[in-house]
Amino acid sequence: MAKDMFQARKGSKERAEKVVDNTNNTQSSNNSNSVKVSNTQSSNNSNSAKSNTTKANNTKSPNTEDRPKNTGKVLRGLWRYLRIYWWMLFGAILLAMASNLFALVGPMLSGKAIDLIEFGVGKVPIKEVLWYALLMIGFYIISSILSYLLSILMIRLSQKIVRKMRNDVFDKLMELPVGFFDQHLAGDIISRISYDIDVINTSLSTDLVQIFASIITVVGSLIMMIIISPSLVLVMLITIPMSILYTKYMANKTRPLFRKRSEKLGQMNGFVEEMVSGLQTIKAYAGEDVVLDKFDHINEEAVEAYYQADYYGSIVGPTVNFINNISLTCVTIVGSVLYLYNKLTLGDISSFVLYSRKFSGPINEAANIISEIQSSLAAAERVFRVLNEPSEVADTYQAKELQNIQGKVAIENVSFGYTKEKTIIKNLNLNAKEGNLIAIVGPTGAGKTTIINLLMRFYDVDQGAIYVDDNEIRDLTRESLRKAYAMVLQDTWIFGGTIYENIAYGKEDATMEEVVAAAKAAKIHSYIRNLPLGYDTVLNEDGMNISKGQKQLLTIARAMLLDAKMLILDEATSNVDTRTEIQIQKAMRNLMVDKTCFVIAHRLSTIQSADNILVVNEGNVVEQGTHSDLMKKRGFYYRLYASQFE
Secondary structure, three states, X not given: OOHHXXXXXXXXHHHHHHHHHHOOOOOOOOOOOXXXXXXXXXXXXXXXXXXXXXXXXXXXXXXXXXXXXXXXXXXXXXXXXXXXXXHHHHHHHHHHHHHHHHHHHHHHHHHHHHHOOOOXXXXXXXXXXXXXXXXXXXHHHHHHHHHHHHHHHHHHHHHHHHHHHHHHHXXXXXXXXXXXXXXXXXXXXXXHHHHHHHHHHHHHHHHHHHHHHHHHHHHHXXXXXXXXXXXXXXXXXXXXXXXXXXXXHHHHHHHHHHHHHHHHHHHHHHHXXXXXXXXXXXXXXXXXHHHHHHHHHHHHXXXXXXXXXXXXXXXXXXHHHHHHHHHHHHHHHHHHHHHXXXXXXXXXXXXXXXXXXXXXXXXXXXXXXXHHHHXXXXXXXXXXXXXXXXXXXXXXXXXXXXXXXXXOEEEXXXXXXXXXXXXXXXXXXXXXXXXXXXXXXXXXXXXXXXXHHXXXXXXXXXXXXXXXXXXXXXXXXXXXXXXXXXXXXXXXXXXXXEHHHHHHHHOOOOOHHXXXXXXXXXXXXHHHHOOOOHHHOEEXXXXXXXXXXXXXXXXXXXXXXXXXXXXXXXXXXXXXXXXXXHHHXXXXXXXXXXXXEEEEOOOHHHOOOOOEEEEEEOOEEEEEEOHHHHHHHOOHHHHHHHHOOO
């Protein structure tokens, strides 16, 4: 953190400036993997909150989620979305019934036309045959029009369902505890909300239409075949069980393959997202070949998963079609015998064969789309896993708003661990009065920000309690607690939007005058004013069209606009130049005045006037006290401090 910012507590600017003059400008770097946040309303500070060892223990690959499938639960989940738009679903069912019933009339008319034909010249009643042919054309045209309307309706229905599903998943992500994001790759989460839901969309808009049509066609064709010849129906029944059993067997075999395919894609997306975000570092270390080798391996696994799923999915259709062709052969042979014994007419045999094709056609289609159905079920299962994740523990019904904030913070006998097996914080006690400066120091990966996460209630303590203005934080609403803090982290978060929107992010009703005042206090106003569009300048996602120092000043302006009574600061100047560092130091002096400050410090020369210094090592608070007290002990802090000046 900027050196003089630590001296700025209680409005003591003169003492802060003296420290700035006497402190070196040593730069330190921190390749934090934390999700970038900039104010207290963003709870995705989790990755930086815990030690590297703890995160490694908690993080898991998407492959570890390969739980036993539950088709019934997945289908019930999809039905919950379908029934929301029941009127559209009901209309689709009516259209499917009408379309297929009109189509089922065709084979009957064809049989009647054939029966009118007799052997011999002039024995064909052309008018009657043409009449049946025109009727067939009319029925098929009406059926096609209804099928077209059905397709449009199902596309609309699937769009509405997918839109709501995406909203539900994104809303759920906002409700999940930060621990969820510690345990899942960002790319895998993105894959669920994009690719997996797209797969569901395709299935709803096409496969569901075919399922509706297939049910009507199978039932209608079976009824017509029974009317024509129950004997031939018995012949068909010999091969039907073979098709059903084989299809069911292959469905059970391919379902895990499609689940694995989705998970491998999520894993690949996670790797790509991670590598793209760190591309500059990869190039700086000439690590392109290593990354390419890793990607080739992950890509090969994804391709193999795709091949296995698509291969076994593709052989179902031809096999079922072969079984149905055997059935058709048997029907033709037996039908010929019945015709010779005058049990059936040629028209009846023709109609029966056509109905048998309609009957077996949906079975073939079901076999052909089994890969899409299994893929959509696997995708839906992954989506519903997110929707079924336990949300962040809700505020208690008697939770109250934190108001008239003074800034007193007390930690009493607090113990905490990210897992039950490993306790990170043990019996921590701290009393921060209004306007105090509390510094948290320790080696990289020691777990310094774990304490910050507990203060912000990103995680709840296992034992003990934390108080703000004599209120136990679990008795306060999370929103009011987190709004009580302003945050400036080393890793800045700038989103795609105007400069005004980025600064006003923490205060929705902020006026332009307030934003300008905050920018002036943060020493960034002159830079903004010189831009062609000023505060209306649109920043790229992640703020790639401005420098790191300017992004840092924007986040300081954002924190100043919030005007919270408590402040959390990370080392904000370790990756900027000296001139920018001085600007940030001046801005931070203004920001820290009369606030209770919790500072994660890397340069110990900047925290000599802190009211209390917590020394964290391997997740434990090993020492605490003022700078002079800790130096007198000649313990861990003393050695850490001395090492920076060797």
